[in-house]
Amino acid sequence: MSLICPACTKELSRNVDDLTSLEIDTCFYCHGIWFDYNELRRFFSAPKLYNKFRLPQHNFKMKIKEQPKQRICPRCPNSLALNEVSVGEVLVDECGNCKGIWLDSGEIGRLIELHKKGKLKGKSETVKQIKKGHFDKGPIGSVTKTVAMGLSLLFNPKKVVKEK
Numbered sequence: 377m378s379l380i381c382p383a384c385t386k387e388l389s390r391n392v393d394d395l396t397s398l399e400i401d402t403c404f405y406c407h408g409i410w411f412d413y414n415e416l417r418r419f420f421s422a423p424k425l426y427n428k429f430r431l432p433q434h435n436f437k438m439k440i441k442e443q444p445k446q447r448i449c450p451r452c453p454n455s456l457a458l459n460e461v462s463v464g465e466v467l468v469d470e471c472g473n474c475k476g477i478w479l480d481s482g483e484i485g486r487l488i489e490l491h492k493k494g495k496l497k498g499k500s501e502t503v504k505q506i507k508k509g510h511f512d513k514g515p516i517g518s519v520t521k522t523v524a525m526g527l528s529l530l531f532n533p534k535k536v537v538k539e540k
């Protein structure tokens with residue numbers, strides 16, 4: 377079953393990064409992006425998707441003629457809550473139930489810039505995943521993840537390592 381855009385109520389399209397198998401859902405009409413839980417974190421290590429959706433052409437605002445009064449999560453029937461990131465810089469929609477994140481057109485670019493400038497602040501799920509995603513992408517994060525997986529396999533070969 378296809379997901380429905382919480383901003384313009386059109387059908388979302390699936391986009392897959394071949395290298396990482398990460399799949400995100402985007403709206404062709406309003407250019408918003410839906411991230412299921414932990415997908416925003418993984419987005420920074422998915423080169424195809426990261427390079428496609430952080431580019432300037434996805435930083436424009438498209439006016440939506442009729443927006444729903446209350447945005448509904450594409451994954452579950454709950455309403456999305458607006459959460460402030462970096463003291464009024466960006467308002468993002470998050471689902472309190474499934475922890476999914478909806479970013480309107482241009483918000484991913486603004487959030488990346490805020491993070492690069494060290495101005496990404498807040499306790500929202502969005503902020504947590506962006507910070508963890510940039511750490512995972514960096515050299516220390518990659519080494520740490522590899523060492524942790526190796527140690528886990530060494531000491532507990534039957535247990536699967538889960539990302540936090």
